[in-house]
Amino acid sequence: MTAINRRRALSGTAAIAVGVPVLAACGGGDTTAADPSASSSADSPDSPEGETPSASGGTALASASDVPVGGCFVVASAKVVLTQPTAGDFKAFSAVCTHQGCLVQSSTDGEIPCPCHGSRFSLEDGSPTAGPASSPLSAVEITVDGDSITTA
Numbered sequence: 708m709t710a711i712n713r714r715r716a717l718s719g720t721a722a723i724a725v726g727v728p729v730l731a732a733c734g735g736g737d738t739t740a741a742d743p744s745a746s747s748s749a750d751s752p753d754s755p756e757g758e759t760p761s762a763s764g765g766t767a768l769a770s771a772s773d774v775p776v777g778g779c780f781v782v783a784s785a786k787v788v789l790t791q792p793t794a795g796d797f798k799a800f801s802a803v804c805t806h807q808g809c810l811v812q813s814s815t816d817g818e819i820p821c822p823c824h825g826s827r828f829s830l831e832d833g834s835p836t837a838g839p840a841s842s843p844l845s846a847v848e849i850t851v852d853g854d855s856i857t858t859a
Protein backbone atom coordinates (compact mmCIF):
# COMPACT_ATOMS: atom_id res chain seq x y z
CA MET A 708 0.00 0.00 0.00
CA THR A 709 2.86 2.36 0.77
CA ALA A 710 4.36 1.65 -2.63
CA ILE A 711 1.09 2.55 -4.32
CA ASN A 712 0.75 5.78 -2.38
CA ARG A 713 4.35 6.63 -3.11
CA ARG A 714 3.96 5.92 -6.80
CA ARG A 715 0.87 8.07 -6.82
CA ALA A 716 2.71 10.83 -5.02
CA LEU A 717 5.60 10.66 -7.45
CA SER A 718 3.29 10.67 -10.43
CA GLY A 719 1.81 13.83 -8.99
CA THR A 720 5.13 15.54 -9.60
CA ALA A 721 4.61 15.06 -13.32
CA ALA A 722 1.85 17.62 -13.06
CA ILE A 723 4.31 20.20 -11.77
CA ALA A 724 5.03 21.52 -15.23
CA VAL A 725 1.35 22.18 -15.93
CA GLY A 726 0.18 23.41 -12.55
CA VAL A 727 -1.15 26.90 -12.06
CA PRO A 728 1.46 28.89 -10.15
CA VAL A 729 -0.25 29.93 -6.96
CA LEU A 730 2.27 30.55 -4.27
CA ALA A 731 1.95 29.32 -0.75
CA ALA A 732 2.40 31.73 2.05
CA CYS A 733 5.79 31.55 3.66
CA GLY A 734 6.33 31.55 7.36
CA GLY A 735 6.01 29.54 10.48
CA GLY A 736 2.30 30.20 10.92
CA ASP A 737 1.29 28.39 7.78
CA THR A 738 0.47 24.86 8.70
CA THR A 739 -1.40 23.90 5.57
CA ALA A 740 -0.79 20.24 5.06
CA ALA A 741 -2.40 18.25 2.37
CA ASP A 742 -4.44 15.37 3.62
CA PRO A 743 -3.17 12.40 1.61
CA SER A 744 -6.74 11.28 1.03
CA ALA A 745 -7.60 14.71 -0.35
CA SER A 746 -4.91 14.72 -3.04
CA SER A 747 -7.27 13.44 -5.69
CA SER A 748 -6.23 16.09 -8.21
CA ALA A 749 -3.69 13.57 -9.50
CA ASP A 750 -6.61 11.38 -10.53
CA SER A 751 -8.09 13.85 -12.96
CA PRO A 752 -6.22 15.22 -15.93
CA ASP A 753 -5.23 18.81 -15.40
CA SER A 754 -5.48 21.26 -18.22
CA PRO A 755 -2.31 23.19 -18.94
CA GLU A 756 -4.37 26.21 -19.96
CA GLY A 757 -3.64 28.06 -16.73
CA GLU A 758 0.12 27.83 -16.85
CA THR A 759 2.19 30.94 -17.08
CA PRO A 760 4.95 30.57 -19.61
CA SER A 761 8.12 32.39 -18.69
CA ALA A 762 10.86 33.82 -20.83
CA SER A 763 12.84 30.62 -20.30
CA GLY A 764 9.92 28.47 -21.44
CA GLY A 765 9.12 26.92 -18.08
CA THR A 766 6.27 27.64 -15.70
CA ALA A 767 6.88 30.36 -13.14
CA LEU A 768 7.19 28.95 -9.63
CA ALA A 769 8.42 31.80 -7.44
CA SER A 770 10.83 34.66 -7.11
CA ALA A 771 14.29 33.84 -5.88
CA SER A 772 13.71 36.35 -3.10
CA ASP A 773 10.83 34.19 -1.82
CA VAL A 774 13.27 31.43 -0.89
CA PRO A 775 15.15 32.12 2.34
CA VAL A 776 18.87 31.34 2.54
CA GLY A 777 19.12 28.28 4.75
CA GLY A 778 15.45 27.54 4.30
CA CYS A 779 12.73 26.47 1.95
CA PHE A 780 9.61 27.81 0.25
CA VAL A 781 6.69 25.60 -0.75
CA VAL A 782 4.82 26.26 -4.00
CA ALA A 783 1.71 24.35 -2.99
CA SER A 784 -0.05 24.51 -6.35
CA ALA A 785 2.90 22.86 -8.06
CA LYS A 786 3.70 20.60 -5.09
CA VAL A 787 7.31 21.78 -5.26
CA VAL A 788 9.57 22.91 -2.43
CA LEU A 789 12.35 25.33 -3.38
CA THR A 790 15.44 25.48 -1.19
CA GLN A 791 18.46 27.75 -0.93
CA PRO A 792 21.03 25.91 1.21
CA THR A 793 23.59 28.66 0.61
CA ALA A 794 23.15 32.08 -0.96
CA GLY A 795 22.48 31.80 -4.66
CA ASP A 796 22.32 27.99 -4.70
CA PHE A 797 18.75 26.94 -5.45
CA LYS A 798 17.37 23.41 -5.48
CA ALA A 799 13.88 21.99 -5.88
CA PHE A 800 12.16 18.82 -4.77
CA SER A 801 8.73 17.31 -4.72
CA ALA A 802 6.86 18.81 -1.76
CA VAL A 803 4.99 15.54 -1.22
CA CYS A 804 6.35 13.84 1.88
CA THR A 805 7.56 10.33 1.18
CA HIS A 806 6.05 9.07 4.43
CA GLN A 807 2.30 9.43 3.85
CA GLY A 808 1.96 12.16 1.28
CA CYS A 809 1.43 15.38 3.23
CA LEU A 810 2.86 18.55 1.77
CA VAL A 811 6.03 19.68 3.48
CA GLN A 812 6.21 23.19 4.93
CA SER A 813 8.08 26.41 4.21
CA SER A 814 10.81 26.96 6.76
CA THR A 815 13.83 29.03 7.69
CA ASP A 816 15.41 26.54 10.07
CA GLY A 817 17.84 24.72 7.81
CA GLU A 818 15.66 21.75 6.88
CA ILE A 819 12.43 20.90 5.09
CA PRO A 820 9.85 19.94 7.73
CA CYS A 821 6.74 17.84 7.27
CA PRO A 822 3.99 18.97 9.66
CA CYS A 823 2.13 15.67 9.72
CA HIS A 824 4.45 13.32 11.59
CA GLY A 825 7.66 15.27 12.01
CA SER A 826 9.84 14.04 9.19
CA ARG A 827 12.58 16.41 8.11
CA PHE A 828 14.53 16.55 4.87
CA SER A 829 17.84 18.02 3.74
CA LEU A 830 17.82 21.34 1.89
CA GLU A 831 20.75 20.04 -0.18
CA ASP A 832 19.45 16.77 -1.56
CA GLY A 833 15.99 16.11 -0.12
CA SER A 834 17.22 13.15 1.88
CA PRO A 835 15.43 12.40 5.15
CA THR A 836 17.25 13.70 8.23
CA ALA A 837 14.54 12.62 10.66
CA GLY A 838 11.82 10.00 10.33
CA PRO A 839 9.39 8.47 9.99
CA ALA A 840 10.07 9.13 6.28
CA SER A 841 12.93 6.97 5.03
CA SER A 842 13.02 7.96 1.35
CA PRO A 843 14.23 11.25 -0.09
CA LEU A 844 12.06 13.87 -1.73
CA SER A 845 12.51 13.51 -5.47
CA ALA A 846 14.49 16.23 -7.20
CA VAL A 847 12.71 18.64 -9.56
CA GLU A 848 14.58 20.48 -12.30
CA ILE A 849 14.29 24.23 -12.20
CA THR A 850 15.73 27.21 -14.01
CA VAL A 851 16.83 30.29 -12.10
CA ASP A 852 17.01 33.39 -14.28
CA GLY A 853 17.70 36.50 -12.26
CA ASP A 854 14.94 36.64 -9.66
CA SER A 855 12.69 34.22 -11.52
CA ILE A 856 12.48 30.52 -10.72
CA THR A 857 10.67 28.37 -13.27
CA THR A 858 10.28 24.75 -14.12
CA ALA A 859 13.09 23.60 -16.40
Ligand code: FES
Pocket residue numbers: 804805806807808809821822823824825826838839840
Ligand atom coordinates in the same frame (compact mmCIF):
# COMPACT_ATOMS: atom_id res chain seq x y z
S1 FES B 1 3.41 12.43 5.96
FE1 FES B 1 5.24 13.53 6.34
S2 FES B 1 5.96 12.72 8.21
FE2 FES B 1 4.18 11.57 7.78
